[in-house]
Amino acid sequence: MVFCKLTTEYCHWLHTELESLPLIQYPFDTNILPINGIYFFYQKGEFWGHGSTQPRIVRIGTHKDGNFRSRLKEHFLSNESMMNFDKMMLKPSDRSIFRKHIGRALLNKEKDDYLKIWEIDFTTRQKRKKYSSLRNIQKGKNIESQITKILRQKFSFKFITMNKQVERMGSKGLESYLIGTVSHCELCKPSNNWLEYFSPKKQIRTSGLWLVQHIGSEGINDRFKNAISNAIRKTKEQIIKSR
Secondary structure: OHHHHHHHHHHHHHHHHHOOOOOEEOOOOHHHOOOOEEEEEEEEEEEOOOOOOOEEEEEEEOOOOOOHHHHHHHHHOOOHHHHOOOOOOOOHHHHOHHHHHHHHHHHHHOOOOOHHHHOOOOOOHHHHHHHHHHOOHHHHHHHHHHHHHHHHHHEEEEEEEOOOHHHHOOOOOHHHHHHHHHHOOOOOOOOOOOHHHHOOOHHHHHHOOOOOOOOOOOOOOHHHHHHHHHHHHHHHHHHHHHO
């Protein structure tokens, strides 16, 4: 109980600290984005539980070294040519687990049997060859178009710069502690109309986040505060310089 109370306090602190950063919506200038960092997604209609109507964090993510910009571009599908896929090619959601989560929810909401095909991991050529006959490319493109529309119209994000991959990623990286903080918060809960209630993934439905990994992780504590505050300060300075 003490753990939950403290986590809720840290969740409030984290949301408040991030308020000083700009909220970025699509379309965005990739030049303002860092080479390495951690992003925080927000969704229209989703508010924190700490009083007032501030937006709540609905997803936290990072990336391998040097891929921050490409990761955000993949989520929002900045490269429209990726929609020109066929049965032996990757679809956009094979490159973005965030997109795949949204697609799962859309299909499950409609009780669509194509969810079984959507769940197949097509990232390897072997899997694409084995299951290519099951793919309905036009249906896949329609779903991808819906996902893109939802992301561009309903989602926005903030970010902090963090250069060292070992400090960002993995079970001991800051990303996992940040996810643990917001997932265990007693006050930040999804709205009744939250799309991911239809997700077949229990971790997503119960956590209030578009995430599966690190949901049960330990949250941040006082030793993280200075590092996060310094990262926010440096990020604001870099944003100003890039403009």
